[in-house]
Amino acid sequence: MRWIIRFFMFLVVVVVIAVVGLLMIPGEKIAQIAKEQFEAATGRPIEISSDVSTTIWPVLGVRTGRVEIANAPWSDNGPMLAADELLVGVNALSLLSGNIDIRRIEAIAPEVLLEVRSDGTPNWAFEGVTTSETASSSSGGSSGAIPAFTVGKGIVSDGAVRWLDHQSGTDVALSNVNMELKLPAFEGEGTVHLEMSMNGVNQVLDATISEFGPFLNGAVSGLAADLSIGGSTAGFNGRGGWMPLALEGTLNADLDDMASVYKTAGQSPVSVPRGFGQAIAVNGNFTLTPEQSVHLRGATLTLDQNVLRGDVDVALAGSRPDLQARLTAGALDFSSLAASSKEGGTPANGASGGSGWPRDVIDASFLSLANARVSFSADSIDLGTLKLGATRTSATLDNSRIEFTIDQIAAYQGSVSGNFVMNNRSGLSIGGNLNFAQMALQPALSDLAGYERLIGNADFSMRFLGVGNNMHDIMNSLSGEGRFAIGQGELRGLDLAGMLRNLDLSFEGEGQKTIFDSAGASFTINGGVLRNDDLAFVASRIRADGAGTIGIGAQTIDYRVTPAAFLSGDESQGITVPVIIEGTWSDPKFRPDLQALIDQNLAEEKAALEARLEEERAAAEARLEQERAELEARAAEKLEEELGVTQQEGESVGDTIRRGLENEAKDALRGLLGGN
Numbered sequence: 001m002r003w004i005i006r007f008f009m010f011l012v013v014v015v016v017i018a019v020v021g022l023l024m025i026p027g028e029k030i031a032q033i034a035k036e037q038f039e040a041a042t043g044r045p046i047e048i049s050s051d052v053s054t055t056i057w058p059v060l061g062v063r064t065g066r067v068e069i070a071n072a073p074w075s076d077n078g079p080m081l082a083a084d085e086l087l088v089g090v091n092a093l094s095l096l097s098g099n100i101d102i103r104r105i106e107a108i109a110p111e112v113l114l115e116v117r118s119d120g121t122p123n124w125a126f127e128g129v130t131t132s133e134t135a136s137s138s139s140g141g142s143s144g145a146i147p148a149f150t151v152g153k154g155i156v157s158d159g160a161v162r163w164l165d166h167q168s169g170t171d172v173a174l175s176n177v178n179m180e181l182k183l184p185a186f187e188g189e190g191t192v193h194l195e196m197s198m199n200g201v202n203q204v205l206d207a208t209i210s211e212f213g214p215f216l217n218g219a220v221s222g223l224a225a226d227l228s229i230g231g232s233t234a235g236f237n238g239r240g241g242w243m244p245l246a247l248e249g250t251l252n253a254d255l256d257d258m259a260s261v262y263k264t265a266g267q268s269p270v271s272v273p274r275g276f277g278q279a280i281a282v283n284g285n286f287t288l289t290p291e292q293s294v295h296l297r298g299a300t301l302t303l304d305q306n307v308l309r310g311d312v313d314v315a316l317a318g319s320r321p322d323l324q325a326r327l328t329a330g331a332l333d334f335s336s337l338a339a340s341s342k343e344g345g346t347p348a349n350g351a352s353g354g355s356g357w358p359r360d361v362i363d364a365s366f367l368s369l370a371n372a373r374v375s376f377s378a379d380s381i382d383l384g385t386l387k388l389g390a391t392r393t394s395a396t397l398d399n400s401r402i403e404f405t406i407d408q409i410a411a412y413q414g415s416v417s418g419n420f421v422m423n424n425r426s427g428l429s430i431g432g433n434l435n436f437a438q439m440a441l442q443p444a445l446s447d448l449a450g451y452e453r454l455i456g457n458a459d460f461s462m463r464f465l466g467v468g469n470n471m472h473d474i475m476n477s478l479s480g481e482g483r484f485a486i487g488q489g490e491l492r493g494l495d496l497a498g499m500l501r502n503l504d505l506s507f508e509g510e511g512q513k514t515i516f517d518s519a520g521a522s523f524t525i526n527g528g529v530l531r532n533d534d535l536a537f538v539a540s541r542i543r544a545d546g547a548g549t550i551g552i553g554a555q556t557i558d559y560r561v562t563p564a565a566f567l568s569g570d571e572s573q574g575i576t577v578p579v580i581i582e583g584t585w586s587d588p589k590f591r592p593d594l595q596a597l598i599d600q601n602l603a604e605e606k607a608a609l610e611a612r613l614e615e616e617r618a619a620a621e622a623r624l625e626q627e628r629a630e631l632e633a634r635a636a637e638k639l640e641e642e643l644g645v646t647q648q649e650g651e652s653v654g655d656t657i658r659r660g661l662e663n664e665a666k667d668a669l670r671g672l673l674g675g676n
Contacts, residue, residue, distance in 0.1 A: 038069075042126040044080070045070040061089035061104075072123040075115055077164065080123055083110040106155040110177075111162075118166040151190075154181035161196075172266070174198050186213040201260045204228045218243035230260025236286065244290035251286035251296070255279060271363040274336040277303040284312075292317040306332050308376065323372035323397075331380045338384025338471075356555055357471040364400075364424040372397040385448055387411070400424045406434075414439035414457065430474055431465035441486070449555075449585050456489020456519075464525065476528035476553030483522040490515050514539060521546070528553030541566045548581075555585045560593065 038046045049065025069081040085108035115123040159177035163170065176197040183190040190212030194205040209215050210222030220241040227234045238249010255261055256279045259269040272278055284299030296312040310327035375394040380387070389410030396403050401423040409416040418434040438457045445451040462482035466474035491514045516539035523532040528551065535546030543566075548559030564576040578593035651659075 044072075044126055061087070063087050071113060071115065072117075072121070072125070074117055074121070075113075075123055077113060077115060079111075079113070080115075081110060081112050084108045103152040104155070105151060105153075106157065107159065108157050110156060110159040112160070114161065114163050116165040116167055120167060150186055151181055151183040154183075155179065172198065176202075183212050187211060188213075190215075199263045199266060201230050201264045203230075203264070215241065220246075223247070223249070229255075229257070229264050231257030232261055238286070240288075245288065246290050247286065247288040249286060251282060251284060253280070253282040255281065267369075270366050270369065272366045273334070273363075275304050275306050275332070275334045276336075276366065279304055301327070306334075308332075310376075318371075320368075321370040323370050323374065325372070325374045325376075327374065327376040329376065329378040331382070332378050333382045335382045335384035357475045357553070359470045359472045361469050362428060362471070364422065364428045367397065367400045367402055367422065367424045370397065371399065372402075381409075387443075387447060388416075411436075412440040412444040427467065428469050428474075429465065429467045433463045434461070436460040436462075441489070451585060453492045454489070455492065456486045456516075458484050458486045460484040466528075472553070478525050478528045478552055480525045481523065482525075483520070485520040486518065488515075488517055489519070514542070516542070525552065535561070537561075537563075556583065557585065557588055558582050 051065035087106040089104040156179040161174040207225040215221035232255040234253035240247035281302035287295040315322040420432040464480035468474040521535040530550040537544035544563035
């Protein structure tokens with residue numbers, strides 16, 4: 001870049017010397033001499049129109065016609081410089097003493113092409129400049145240094161500059177370039193006022209260089225600059241050099257017009273959620289190194305209504321900026337993440353009228369602007385549907401995927417840990433693995449779903465993933481699993497004990513609530529529908545089991561709770577009334593499960609009848625057994641009376657009769673025979 005400045009200064013000097021030495025020579029001859037001297041020095045052809053005129057007093061001046069300087073032989077993109085006119089006015093007396101005192105220099109409609117070949121060779125590397133000269137100049141030596149000069153006023157009117165880099169693919173064009181330079185003393189302060197347009201955005205630069213001459217020759221100098229890009233402004237005050245490019249000082253920037261900043265950088269304007277930088281302000285100690293890295297120390301970064309403080313480092317050499325930052329903040333407002341409904345619609349949480357989740361497209365393209373590793377702490381964070389307290393976390397943004405690692409977040413009287421991911425590499429997805437400890441349910445559920453009836457502290461763990469470009473699609477695609485456990489708490493709007501005792505769902509009871517000892521469940525999520533089959537709810541003389549589904553995407557509920565009220569401590573003596581909860585989150589309906597109640601009552605009656613039949617059967621069997629025993633006893637007595645025998649233990653009645661008859665037969669036979 002240094003030789004670009006040398007080139008223009010040499011061109012001016014050639015023209016001036018030609019005028020001084022050949023005042024009486026026609027313009028065509030002057031142009032020819034200047035052409036020969038320039039080509040001999042640079043090895044680059046130059047065409048100067050023969051329409052050259054001069055003035056002698058009080059200002060020695062020359063005006064040329066069209067001037068064209070050829071590009072490098074390897075380029076086919078036209079001349080390196082073309083200008084309609086060059087006007088130079090110098091102090092004749094100072095010129096005769098060996099000093100160049102330029103009273104006025106003006107280039108009319110110059111077109112400059114700065115081009116870099118794919119091997120890194122620039123088109124301003126002239127054949128007439130030796131390698132030793134370039135090396136000496138780059139090392140700060142005096143060889144080839146720009147000679148001292150002063151400029152009363154240097155003007156560029158209606159110019160254009162194109163930067164074409166075949167190595168990086170960069171093609172930047174500046175149009176409507178108008179510049180004014182004032183340099184009263186070469187070693188002293190110089191000022192530059194530059195107006196230009198880049199990618200359709202008007203820009204204005206006002207710069208003051210404390211030691212202008214040394215700065216042109218590669219030395220570090222005091223610098224002050226104010227730049228406007230559309231409606232955005234930036235100011236710098238410090239020191240710097242351009243060989244290589246480096247800056248150090250204080251920076252103040254108010255980027256209220258980010259659309260112009262994006263367009264200037266060659267990018268389409270990005271719709272960033274409010275709080276993430278629709279307008280950006282930066283203040284701090286600024287350093288730009290020759291390695292193309294930017295550093296902010298003691299910085300204050302304002303993103304819309306959010307203010308962060310800390311240190312920021314950005315590497316610019318890669319395909320996209322790489323950011324590292326350590327930031328702290330007070331209260332942060334990112335409520336815009338919860339896409340608001342259209343004007344005149346319902347709240348974003350869909351709690352009013354059951355309208356569902358918003359379908360407004362979430363523009364997550366801002367995730368592709370950079371890579372980043374950021375650690376930060378904040379006093380509080382408002383995420384729209386969630387309100388967080390003191391936060392310590394870190395974020396890693398890599399190729400359109402950002403992951404937040406949560407070390408600790410105070411939220412709803414409890415704490416949160418885990419991670420949260422937004423991935424926009426191939427469509428937007430949101431997921432995480434979160435753990436909540438002792439979370440106050442009433443305010444949390446109120447913010448998330450507009451539900452305020454459940455009071456208590458819960459431990460909760462959840463793994464989830466949702467995919468879609470709006471909240472509606474994300475919530476309807478949710479998958480995952482989790483579990484929760486609640487200690488003592490309160491369920492408002494439902495007096496289970498009174499309802500069961502009175503068999504009346506409209507029964508209010510004292511305070512219309514149920515105080516419980518514990519509750520817990522596990523669940524799975526598939527397609528935006530949460531399913532649970534093991535709810536256990538325990539209260540004094542009450543127990544409830546539950547199962548059913550909650551439509552997270554549809555914001556509906558279809559759940560069956562089976563509570564039982566025990567009139568005493570004996571759980572076998574109780575009243576059970578199954579309850580169905582159905583409808584929308586905003587307007588759930590409670591009703592008894594009458595079919596289950598009927599089935600339950602019929603089952604009880606059947607069991608009572610079976611028990612009664614069993615008792616009667618047993619009583620009948622007992623009576624029959626008693627009657628049989630009585631008959632056997634009477635039979636035994638009759639046998640003893642008629643046959644004279646006694647029934648022996650284990651002997652049947654028949655055997656006793658047979659034995660008695662045998663005895664009588666024996667006695668009769670003895671009588672007939674007359675013997676014993």
